[in-house]
Amino acid sequence: MCVVGLGLIGGSILRAATAAGREAFGYNRSVEGVQAARFDGFDATADLDAALARAAERDALIVLAVPVPALPSMLDHLRKVAPRCPLTDVTSVKGAVLDAVRKAGLLERFVGGHPMAGTAHSGWAAGDAGLFTGAPWVVSVDDHVDAGVFTQVMQLALDCRAVVVPARSDEHDTAAATISHLPHLLAEALAATAGEVPLAFALAAGSFRDGTRVAGTAPDLVRAMCEANAAQLIPVLDHTLNLLIEARNHLAAHRPVADLVEAGHAARIRYDSFSRPQIVTTVIGADGWRDELAAAGRAGGVIRSALPTLDSRR
């Protein structure tokens, strides 16, 4: 397999896949990143065409781990050098990537992915073979998805010791807006508000520290993910704003804020006891397998060990 982009996520995948015994090599744009990866004993190059040609020759799975703005030109390269390779990605917004892949004519062999792991750091040096251990790794089950490519991407995620959450790209994007992009905006607003109240930092304790932790993320990253997922983020932000405005009006009228507080508490308690049942019965490639996996993922189901494929059952 070939990892394109050796930053935090791509670099961690190269490490984890190699540790799992896979033949894995990588490309990185910056020579410094390539040198660091080689110094650590990994197979890496700064020659994109050479890396893609090598992937094409072996029909290797290509993992796109470049920033979203770099995707269109990278897909252009891919179409020319390695148009038949199975293809996945790791970006946090799946709808936009799907559109770009469709536009590049590469949809047939593409299955989007999103490992839900990260740190506030970036670059090859921040990577870690254990980054994905136990983390959800979304693998898309959109209508076009090929059973063979899905199986390969599922296997990569499992080799990286993640648990696979099957999901449609549009549903992923709404959920990601809710549990990642929205918390980032709330954290920024809370930190910015407190910045205007002098005694606030002096008194700040756990609830402020936790509530603003992700405001420490690099602003460019936060902007990139919120702006790229604006269409999904706006409705959930509006939902949150409506809840807060209603609570505000209750406070102003000396009425209780029980509605918001009880709904929030109940949801958090449900989250704390949320279980992730293992998906075991679906056969990849069987009739309706994509819808079956999307429904199971929606209900909290995860794939912890490789599902059978129709071929292997025959």
Add this chain to the structure above:
Amino acid sequence: MCVVGLGLIGGSILRAATAAGREAFGYNRSVEGVQAARFDGFDATADLDAALARAAERDALIVLAVPVPALPSMLDHLRKVAPRCPLTDVTSVKGAVLDAVRKAGLLERFVGGHPMAGTAHSGWAAGDAGLFTGAPWVVSVDDHVDAGVFTQVMQLALDCRAVVVPARSDEHDTAAATISHLPHLLAEALAATAGEVPLAFALAAGSFRDGTRVAGTAPDLVRAMCEANAAQLIPVLDHTLNLLIEARNHLAAHRPVADLVEAGHAARIRYDSFSRPQIVTTVIGADGWRDELAAAGRAGGVIRSALPTLDSRR
């Protein structure tokens, strides 16, 4: 000293004060709490009048650690049984308590306090002698505050290994609204929003977990502190709402959300590097000592070891 109410905070104070070598006893309304405290080796009773009479006899510092709704009837008892005892409290809203104490005619010997520590749990069993270690403990320096009582409350906080932040009650309440009540409302709104999106819990990772942690707090506690501090909470909530609405409108117009994201990031970075200079020069009881401490606290200053009093310097 006498701790009235042996929940998370009161129970932790009884433990910490005892560990510091103080003679400390407590009252709790529920017999179960009293039995648990006694079982753990502490001096506790469910007989309020007996506890207060014992405090009055020794002129012991009384620490009110009961929920806000229970304060008026408790102050009524105090006025009858122990009207001359130095008095403090631990509630998160200082203005409302100040009013209730004034109304009960107990202002002269009262110095409000607020240890900024807590967990999502409550009750005697959740208490911990180390709960306040390193935590800010606000001690009020309102105009009426008596130097002798201030010294006693300061010493209690230091015995509990907290750092003392001197502050006026009104300034405390605005800051507390910003760094505690506001984050609670945001956490509730985030959790409630995610509760409506089925795939959200399945994908939730660090930013959601951190952003909703305090939504696990008992709803009654959250309501009590937000509703009691509504006058201070509304303006800071409005500030946050305006920032979020502006970001929402930028997203809808395909414009960057740089203003919010950069302001939030800058504030969080300032918070991370916020230092707490030690207050060492103020003499308690000297001319203008209250204003001097309020100004120092506003600038981030904290008391880490007991300040001298005018008497001790003579």
